[in-house]
Amino acid sequence: MNYLSSLKYLYYPGCTIKRDALEYEEKSLLLLRKMGIELKELESWYCCGALPSLAIDDIMSYVGGTRTLIEAQKLIRRGDFNGLLTLCPMCYNVLKRINLVLENDPDKLEILTEYMEEEERYGLGVNVVHIVEVLAGNIDRLKEIATEKLTEFKVAVYYGCTLLRPKEIAIDDPENPEIIENLLTSLEVAIVDYPFKTECCGSYHILTNRNIVVDRVKRIVSSALRRGANIITVVCPLCMYNLKQVVKEGNKLRAMYLSELLVHLVGDR
Amino acid sequence: MKEIVRKIISISGRNPFLCYQCGLCSAVCPVVEYMDTPPHKVVKLIQLGGEELKRIKSIWYCISCMACVDRCPRNVGPGILFEAFRLLTLRRGIDKVDLGTLENIDKVPTIAVVALARKTTG
Amino acid sequence: MGKAYEVPEGLTIMKALEYAGFRFIRGSGCRGGFCGACGVIYRSPGEYKLRVGLACQTTVKDGMHLAILPYSPMVKPIYRIDKLKPDLGTILKYFPEIVRCVSCNSCTKACPQDLEVMEAIQAIRQNDIARAANLIFDCIMCGLCSTRCPADIRHPYLFQLVRRLYGKHLLSRARHVELRVKEIVEGRWEAEFSKLMKMSVEELRKLYTERKIEGGEK
Numbered sequence: 001m002n003y004l005s006s007l008k009y010l011y012y013p014g015c016t017i018k019r020d021a022l023e024y025e026e027k028s029l030l031l032l033r034k035m036g037i038e039l040k041e042l043e044s045w046y047c048c049g050a051l052p053s054l055a056i057d058d059i060m061s062y063v064g065g066t067r068t069l070i071e072a073q074k075l076i077r078r079g080d081f082n083g084l085l086t087l088c089p090m091c092y093n094v095l096k097r098i099n100l101v102l103e104n105d106p107d108k109l110e111i112l113t114e115y116m117e118e119e120e121r122y123g124l125g126v127n128v129v130h131i132v133e134v135l136a137g138n139i140d141r142l143k144e145i146a147t148e149k150l151t152e153f154k155v156a157v158y159y160g161c162t163l164l165r166p167k168e169i170a171i172d173d174p175e176n177p178e179i180i181e182n183l184l185t186s187l188e189v190a191i192v193d194y195p196f197k198t199e200c201c202g203s204y205h206i207l208t209n210r211n212i213v214v215d216r217v218k219r220i221v222s223s224a225l226r227r228g229a230n231i232i233t234v235v236c237p238l239c240m241y242n243l244k245q246v247v248k249e250g251n252k253l254r255a256m257y258l259s260e261l262l263v264h265l266v267g268d269r
Numbered sequence: 270m271k272e273i274v275r276k277i278i279s280i281s282g283r284n285p286f287l288c289y290q291c292g293l294c295s296a297v298c299p300v301v302e303y304m305d306t307p308p309h310k311v312v313k314l315i316q317l318g319g320e321e322l323k324r325i326k327s328i329w330y331c332i333s334c335m336a337c338v339d340r341c342p343r344n345v346g347p348g349i350l351f352e353a354f355r356l357l358t359l360r361r362g363i364d365k366v367d368l369g370t371l372e373n374i375d376k377v378p379t380i381a382v383v384a385l386a387r388k389t390t391g
Numbered sequence: 392m393g394k395a396y397e398v399p400e401g402l403t404i405m406k407a408l409e410y411a412g413f414r415f416i417r418g419s420g421c422r423g424g425f426c427g428a429c430g431v432i433y434r435s436p437g438e439y440k441l442r443v444g445l446a447c448q449t450t451v452k453d454g455m456h457l458a459i460l461p462y463s464p465m466v467k468p469i470y471r472i473d474k475l476k477p478d479l480g481t482i483l484k485y486f487p488e489i490v491r492c493v494s495c496n497s498c499t500k501a502c503p504q505d506l507e508v509m510e511a512i513q514a515i516r517q518n519d520i521a522r523a524a525n526l527i528f529d530c531i532m533c534g535l536c537s538t539r540c541p542a543d544i545r546h547p548y549l550f551q552l553v554r555r556l557y558g559k560h561l562l563s564r565a566r567h568v569e570l571r572v573k574e575i576v577e578g579r580w581e582a583e584f585s586k587l588m589k590m591s592v593e594e595l596r597k598l599y600t601e602r603k604i605e606g607g608e609k
Contacts, residue, residue: 013517014380015379015380015383015479015516015517015518016378016379016380018517018518018519019378019379019478019479019517019518020377020378020379021378044510044513045513045517046494046513047383047490047492047493047494047513047516049383049387049493050380050381050383050384050387051332051333051383051384051387051388053352053387054281054333054338054346054348054349054352054353055280055281055282055349055352055353055356056280056281056282057279057280058356060493060495060541061387061493063493063494063495063496064492064493064494067494088380090380090384116496118496161334161335161336165334165335165336165338165339166335166338166339167339174339199299200299200300200332200334200336202299202300202332203332203334203381203384204332204381204382204384204385204388205300205330205332206373206377206381207366207371207373207374207377207381207382207385208366208371208385208389209303209330212300212303212330216299237378237380238377238378238380238381241377241378241381368487368488368490369487371487374480374483374484374487375479375480375481375483375484376480379479379483379490379516379518382483382487382490383490386487386488386490386491387491390491
């Protein structure tokens with residue numbers, strides 16, 4: 001794709017972005033707009049389910065996500081969109097896995113189509129992308145608008161689980177992801193390497209076993225601190241919430257969404 | 270084969286008998302220290318199909334992070350067997366967590382509540 | 392109701408049941424399709440679909456099988472509406488089961504009011520209380536959707552809470568109503584009221600038919 005060509009994506013916000021991560025949305029949309037990447041929010045969308053069912057016979061759990069993919073399909077037919085973009089990695093994970101399951105198992109698609117008689121058939125092929133992929137794929141555009149230098153930042157990147165596992169839908173090498181580090185390095189941001197960047201934060205145990213989350217996050221955070229980080233950057237609203245159980249205002253380490261960090265670089269604080 | 274084992278296999282689509290007990294799943298599990306039975310041992314118990322299977326609580330600590338599934342050298346995918354195991358209970362309409370009693374349900378990100386509900390209520 | 396009855400053609404299910412000898416003590420209210428008390432489920436010959444309707448609004452068909460479902464059992468939550476915030480967090484406190492929605496659309500198919508029930512649930516999930524309230528404004532709380540919901544969502548009281556949150560916290564206040572209520576409380580209309588109270592029925596009727604209607608021609 002030519003650098004100057006227009007880039008247009010459909011946008012699936014998901015429940016959490018619209019309630020618990022409004023600042024993540026605001027900074028992400030601002031950043032993409034400055035990069036000349038256009039977004040169109042889906043007119044209607046449905047709960048993806050956050051974590052996909054791992055059973056092979058749980059077709060019902062694909063319904064919500066498939067409805068969203070069908071909404072995207074309708075809009076893609078009318079407009080020239082490069083895919084369906086998500087900010088929330090859990091949404092990315094679920095939609096991508098539904099695509100994968102339905103591609104590999106036409107019988108499941110058949111059952112779903114039959115069941116959703118009021119909807120058109122899902123023809124597969126809606127390209128689901130996460131904002132990190134779009135940012136990494138358009139580093140040139142970012143470089144163009146990055147006017148500031150963030151010399152005081154030493155960034156530990158925290159990926160979490162859902163962008164990298166299962167490996168079939170990973171945005172990078174799940175054992176040693178570097179996509180965000182490479183992005184930041186090319187923008188001259190100092191990176192801190194540490195061993196826990198793909199370690200689970202404890203996820204939904206925040207509701208029932210908060211101590212598990214606190215233990216997990218302490219391990220992640222203290223490792224990043226020991227290696228000299230003063231920023232830990234995340235892309236998931238649940239990771240962010242869980243990290244903030246330990247990382248508090250005024251600490252040596254600050255938790256920051258990747259979009260927020262990049263917005264600093266383009267001089268829009 | 271015991272009915273419970275047959276069911277776990279048919280829901281998960283995975284073959285627990287391929288496991289050769291390397292223990293990698295337990296090594297990479299982020300919540301293994303809270304479990305009563307580590308993942309590799311759960312797989313062994315499934316192979317044996319004994320009564321103690323019904324008493325395992327580990328499956329409710331697993332958060333489907335997929336760390337063990339991706340790394341399993343025998344493609345057994347303990348996390349996927351765990352899901353099938355959970356569904357044996359949930360598909361009878363039994364809830365493992367009462368959503369109505371969660372203190373911070375209105376404060377945590379919505380995805381946490383959705384994920385918990387999908388994995389622990391039937 | 393599991394037994395065959397012969398009834399005249401063209402009756403509503405409610406009237407047909409009465410014709411057959413049933414007496415409605417519960418499960419019947421306005422008989423005009425508004426109160427939601429007479430939910431009914433039925434199947435027609437040659438169909439696998441379980442259909443729903445209101446007994447007072449649905450006409451009988453030859454060979455149909457039916458059962459009256461006047462109510463979907465659920466405990467009414469108690470809250471102080473002025474103390475609640477109009478957002479998803481509040482709703483999760485009282486109706487956490489809405490996170491279990493899988494968008495199966497069974498609720499929409501079951502709605503005798505033709506409401507977009509699933510869209511409303513999803514709007515709540517998207518923290519858009521105002522959109523949800525508008526989508527389910529015409530809900531008559533018959534509970535048919537709840538009986539079909541695989542997520543066990545308690546729609547009637549959930550939607551009641553949504554409408555109340557919307558009305559109390561999100562809808563702009565009607566200034567003219569507040570003004571009029573104040574006038575009534577202050578006794579401004581007492582003289583008028585006592586004049587009306589003393590009038591004969593004929594005088595009242597004349598006054599009523601000749602009254603000026605807001606927005607009317609005269």
